[in-house]
Structures are given as structure tokens and as C-alpha cells.
Amino acid sequence: MSQRVSVVSLGGTIATVPDAEGRAGAVIGLSPQDLVAAVPPLAGTGIALDLVDLRRLPGASVTVDDVRAAAQRARELVDRGADGVVLTQGTDTIEETAFLLDLLWTDPAPLVVTGAMRYPSLAGADGPANLLAAVQVAASPRARDLGCLVVMSDEIHAARWVRKAHTISPSAFTSPATGPVGHVVEGEPSIWWRRPGRLTPHSTIDSKVRVALVTVALDDDGGLLSAIDDRYAGAVVAGFGAGHVPDTMVDRLERLAARIPVVLASRIGVGPVLTATYRFAGSESDLQSRGLIGAGHLDPYKARLLLQVLLSAGADRAEIAATFSAAAQG
Numbered sequence: 409m410s411q412r413v414s415v416v417s418l419g420g421t422i423a424t425v426p427d428a429e430g431r432a433g434a435v436i437g438l439s440p441q442d443l444v445a446a447v448p449p450l451a452g453t454g455i456a457l458d459l460v461d462l463r464r465l466p467g468a469s470v471t472v473d474d475v476r477a478a479a480q481r482a483r484e485l486v487d488r489g490a491d492g493v494v495l496t497q498g499t500d501t502i503e504e505t506a507f508l509l510d511l512l513w514t515d516p517a518p519l520v521v522t523g524a525m526r527y528p529s530l531a532g533a534d535g536p537a538n539l540l541a542a543v544q545v546a547a548s549p550r551a552r553d554l555g556c557l558v559v560m561s562d563e564i565h566a567a568r569w570v571r572k573a574h575t576i577s578p579s580a581f582t583s584p585a586t587g588p589v590g591h592v593v594e595g596e597p598s599i600w601w602r603r604p605g606r607l608t609p610h611s612t613i614d615s616k617v618r619v620a621l622v623t624v625a626l627d628d629d630g631g632l633l634s635a636i637d638d639r640y641a642g643a644v645v646a647g648f649g650a651g652h653v654p655d656t657m658v659d660r661l662e663r664l665a666a667r668i669p670v671v672l673a674s675r676i677g678v679g680p681v682l683t684a685t686y687r688f689a690g691s692e693s694d695l696q697s698r699g700l701i702g703a704g705h706l707d708p709y710k711a712r713l714l715l716q717v718l719l720s721a722g723a724d725r726a727e728i729a730a731t732f733s734a735a736a737q738g
């Protein structure tokens with residue numbers, strides 16, 4: 409029996425065309441039918457496609473509710489017989505949406521996110537090749553039980569580790585800490601490694617639960633922290649290096665952590681937040697002794713989403729700390 413894959417489109421560069429005045433890059437005008445029609449080799453794969461036009465948004469405007477709706481639709485499609493689901497969307501937010509989908513997705517079926525760095529009217533547009541590879545991965549039994557994957561430039565990345573590491577390059581997506589989990593070669597997906605466990609803390613997220621993200625910079629006095637008022641249920645601080653802030657911020661952070669869960673991540677984006685290597689005021693061990701929770705290997709954007717999922721489920725500080733500690737193990 410032939411494989412069946414659903415393609416759900418959310419918008420982004422891959423679907424962006426000129427407007428009525430001919431101004432390039434102006435409208436998200438392509439339907440999933442148009443996207444598929446631009447990839448003739450898809451017909452030769454023998455994979456049956458179901459197409460869903462869910463949203464037409466730039467990546468920057470995708471919301472947590474849109475991601476929840478996409479996960480819900482993907483689940484329905486799998487329940488109705490899809491072997492896997494491809495989500496096309498703007499690359500600007502893929503590293504976050506894919507991670508959130510990964511947290512919410514407990515089904516063994518592959519859930520694959522792709523997009524394009526160059527829109528269809530640009531020379532060397534990458535959308536068609538990315539869509540073809542993404543469909544091939546979503547149809548592959550080898551990609552089962554891997555959570556959410558990001559397929560770009562024939563590379564298969566785990567949502568847990570992927571980052572957008574260049575503003576315009578077609579090879580913008582990398583997994584700097586681990587490398588990709590696999591590759592698509594001549595239409596065949598290969599998976600090189602599987603992670604031992606997955607983070608699937610709770611299967612929903614409440615967009616009304618707000619989590620602040622504050623990035624620390626040179627000679628920062630932490631003034632922005634006072635803007636974190638009762639609207640926020642939690643906060644992530646993206647510190648320097650392995651989790652450090654200026655000593656002038658320490659008291660403010662300690663007071664904030666007494667009020668709401670505060671996760672300490674690194675603005676570097678790759679590598680762990682340490683726990684017990686430095687002991688100066690504002691060091692990782694000092695901050696964690698004052699109640700901040702280390703983000704482990706999660707970058708600030710991913711840590712923020714994990715904290716939001718946990719807070720949405722009513723998790724207390726102990727569960728939040730235990731979940732981030734599990735994430736620190738890989």
C-alpha cells in the first residue's frame with residue numbers, strides 16, 4: 409500500500425509571491441496545491457498527498473495558538489490514516505515552532521517542518537527541493553518515533569537541537585551541538601542517530617500564560633527586569649557564557665525568582681548552562697543558589713517554550729526544575 413502524507417501550510421517565504429503591482433516578496437499567495445504543483449518529482453514518489461491550507465502568515469506572526477492548531481490538525485490527519493505530516497512555514501520561527509511541536513507531539517508518526525530561504529521568484533529558490541525531501545522523510549518508517557523533525561537542504565534535524573544560524577543562507581539551519589540526525593540522499597532518508605528519550609512534559613500550552621525573555625548585555629543593570637510584572641507567570645534570562653550576569657543584577661534576579669520561576673539560559677545558544685564551576689556574584693552557581701533554574705542545553709527561546717508548557721499545566725517549581733534537569737541530560 410502506498411504511503412500517505414498530509415501537507416499543512418502555514419505560509420512563509422516558500423509561499424510568497426509578488427503582489428498585483430508586481431512587487432516581489434509581497435504576498436503569501438500560494439496554496440499547498442500550488443506548492444505541490446511546483447515540485448513535479450513529487451508525483452514520481454508514489455506518495456499520496458492530502459493538502460491543508462491552514463494559515464497564510466509570515467513566520468514572525470505565527471502564534472502559540474497557530475502552532476497548537478497545527479498540532480491538533482496533524483493529529484486528526486494521522487488519526488485519519490496519514491503516515492506522516494509536513495508543515496510548511498516561515499523559517500523565521502521554525503526553531504521555536506518545531507520545538508514546541510516536539511513538546512506537544514506524542515504520536516510515533518513523523519511530523520516534519522520545512523520552509524524556504526528564497527521565495528519562488530528568486531534564482532535558486534529552495535522551497536521545491538525542501539518540500540520534496542520533507543515529504544520523503546514524513547513518508548519514511550525510519551523517521552517514526554523521532555518527534556518533530558526539521559528538513560532543510562536535504563538535512564534532517566531534530567527539533568530539540570535545530571537552530572536558524574544565518575539570516576539568508578539556504579543552509580541556514582544547523583544543529584550546532586549535535587549535527588543533523590540524518591540526511592536525504594536520492595530520495596531516501598537515512599537516520600544516523602536517535603536520542604534516547606524525548607521531552608514530552610504535557611501535551612498542551614496556554615497562550616495566555618506569558619513567559620518573559622530578557623537578554624543580558626555588557627554593563628547591564630537589569631532595569632528591564634522591573635518590567636516583568638504580574639502579567640508574566642515565568643521568565644527566562646539569557647545570560648553570558650555558561651550562565652552569568654553582572655553582579656548588579658543579582659539582587660533583582662533573586663527577588664524575581666522568589667516571585668515566579670526564573671530559568672537561567674545562555675545567550676550563546678549552544679552548550680550547557682553550568683551548575684558548579686564558577687562562584688562569583690552573578691555566576692551560574694550563585695544564581696542557582698538564589699533560586700534560578702538552569703536551562704541545561706536549551707537555548708533561551710526553547711527554554712521559554714518549555715517553561716510556558718510547564719506553567720500552562722500548573723507545574724510547580726519542583727516539577728519545573730526536574731524537567732529542566734532532565735533536559736540537561738540530553
Ligand code: ASP
Pocket residue numbers: 419420421422465466467468497498499500501523524525526
Ligand atoms: N524569511 C522568512 C522565511 O524564510 C520569512 C518568514 O519567516 O515568513 O519564510
